[in-house]
Amino acid sequence: MTITEAPLAQSTLFRFATAGSVDDGKSTLVGRLLHDSKAILADTLDAVTRTSADRGFGGEGGSTQKIDLALLTDGLRAEREQGITIDVAYRYFATDRRSFILADCPGHVQYTKNTVTGASTADAVVVLIDARKGVLEQTRRHLSVLRLLRVPNVVVAVNKIDLVDFREDTFRAIEADVQAVAAQIGVTDVLVVPVSALEGDNVVERSAHTPWYTGPSLLDVLETLPTTDEVERGLEPFRFPVQLVIRPQGALAPDLADADDAGTSFRDYRAYAGQVASGSVSVGDAITVLPSGSTASVVGIDFAGRTLDRAVAPQSVSLRLSAEIDIARGDVIAATGTFGEVSQDLYAELCWLSTRPLREGSKVLIKHGSKTVQGLIRAVTGKLDLETFELGAASGLELNDIGAAQIRLASALPIETYALHRRTGAFLVIDPQDGNTLAAGLVRDHPGDHEDERYSI
Numbered sequence: 001m002t003i004t005e006a007p008l009a010q011s012t013l014f015r016f017a018t019a020g021s022v023d024d025g026k027s028t029l030v031g032r033l034l035h036d037s038k039a040i041l042a043d044t045l046d047a048v049t050r051t052s053a054d055r056g057f058g059g060e061g062g063s064t065q066k067i068d069l070a071l072l073t074d075g076l077r078a079e080r081e082q083g084i085t086i087d088v089a090y091r092y093f094a095t096d097r098r099s100f101i102l103a104d105c106p107g108h109v110q111y112t113k114n115t116v117t118g119a120s121t122a123d124a125v126v127v128l129i130d131a132r133k134g135v136l137e138q139t140r141r142h143l144s145v146l147r148l149l150r151v152p153n154v155v156v157a158v159n160k161i162d163l164v165d166f167r168e169d170t171f172r173a174i175e176a177d178v179q180a181v182a183a184q185i186g187v188t189d190v191l192v193v194p195v196s197a198l199e200g201d202n203v204v205e206r207s208a209h210t211p212w213y214t215g216p217s218l219l220d221v222l223e224t225l226p227t228t229d230e231v232e233r234g235l236e237p238f239r240f241p242v243q244l245v246i247r248p249q250g251a252l253a254p255d256l257a258d259a260d261d262a263g264t265s266f267r268d269y270r271a272y273a274g275q276v277a278s279g280s281v282s283v284g285d286a287i288t289v290l291p292s293g294s295t296a297s298v299v300g301i302d303f304a305g306r307t308l309d310r311a312v313a314p315q316s317v318s319l320r321l322s323a324e325i326d327i328a329r330g331d332v333i334a335a336t337g338t339f340g341e342v343s344q345d346l347y348a349e350l351c352w353l354s355t356r357p358l359r360e361g362s363k364v365l366i367k368h369g370s371k372t373v374q375g376l377i378r379a380v381t382g383k384l385d386l387e388t389f390e391l392g393a394a395s396g397l398e399l400n401d402i403g404a405a406q407i408r409l410a411s412a413l414p415i416e417t418y419a420l421h422r423r424t425g426a427f428l429v430i431d432p433q434d435g436n437t438l439a440a441g442l443v444r445d446h447p448g449d450h451e452d453e454r455y456s457i
Ligand SMILES: Nc1nc2c(ncn2[C@@H]2O[C@H](COP(=O)(O)OP(=O)(O)OP(=O)(O)O)[C@@H](O)[C@H]2O)c(=O)[nH]1
Pocket: 020, 021, 022, 023, 024, 025, 026, 027, 028, 029, 059, 060, 061, 062, 070, 074, 105, 106, 107, 108, 159, 160, 161, 162, 163, 195, 196, 197, 198, 199
């Protein structure tokens, strides 16, 4: 496969997120990763060292003076709290082997919200378990959500292993519980690593305190797991959510030659800018616009003032089309013949994120990419039982519940099944009164297609 004149750096980034209950040590773990992989700036480290000393930080159960690595994460978070609906910031760091983007979410109580948000685009999620507590209901919930989100790699870090005296039997018991839950919900190949985020054991370097553990350190795992971009995104059917319509005479037109080989003059330039969400597109390809169904073919692909023959996920480009069709921001340009019917009836899995419960008959807003339409909750079709991992009957959903619902949309959206399209199959449910996020939704097939309502996709 050749990708010409394209920025490849983006596709080699590895996206990961952390999930865990409050105080499991997410911030400390992230701080430790940044610190030991030497990814933090010296002045930041100085500031954190001073603040830790001022506070007499000794860590949980620790006696010696240490630096509070959680400050690295929390301090950076505070700088960018913006009151946006979904509060995830992305942090970049690099080791010799790989560049990382970490979806950095506040811990707090709304753990499901943060897990969903951070994990929905991740190549991997690190689930933290406190070695003293083992697998809790929240661990089961996190693993269920990750399965729903189809996160390609799940790594479990059994943290605070120092607080159980680095005991192998404690670790093995937790490892067995994790594997049992994973098998029950159909997550395969879960790696379980014993770590101490505070002391640094098995985070970046393998630890002498756990001679019985022969696997890789957490960073080794993160450096070697395959990325979704490399494996999947280029192979899926082409999808291109339109972020910006560039109109004729627009100041936004790129610096193209006066006329290119498709005969488009600068003054007539009309293009659709966005990021290739999945698959690839070449000049000459037939495309269909969702939800309108209009068709055309691609006559030009522009990137930073140059023209390309082909673009692949996750490149950001502008597409020029053979016909002037009505395309709005939020529409999706797709390869012709690769999607089902666009419908106003939506069947979805919902991760309910609000203290305001979901009830049948509620009116909500459905936000998909940059489009928002009204929706009516016609039926709650099930709620996940975290013991059996089956969908049981329910008439509503409460905070942190995972369930399924049927929603009637006021107008069709270019939404597809999440199982087929991770990036175009997800949406948010918004409270029409105050604009708060109520739920994250994942589009599923019509339930009639599945006789068995058991939790599996
Ligand atoms: N002994 C020990 N203490 C730890 C370890 N990891 C974290 N801690 C302590 O556990 C407490 C909670 O750690 P945080 O990193 O703030 O945990 P968190 O609540 O998951 O983080 P956020 O919710 O993301 O802020 C702090 O007192 C840490 O110092 C560990 O491996 N060993």
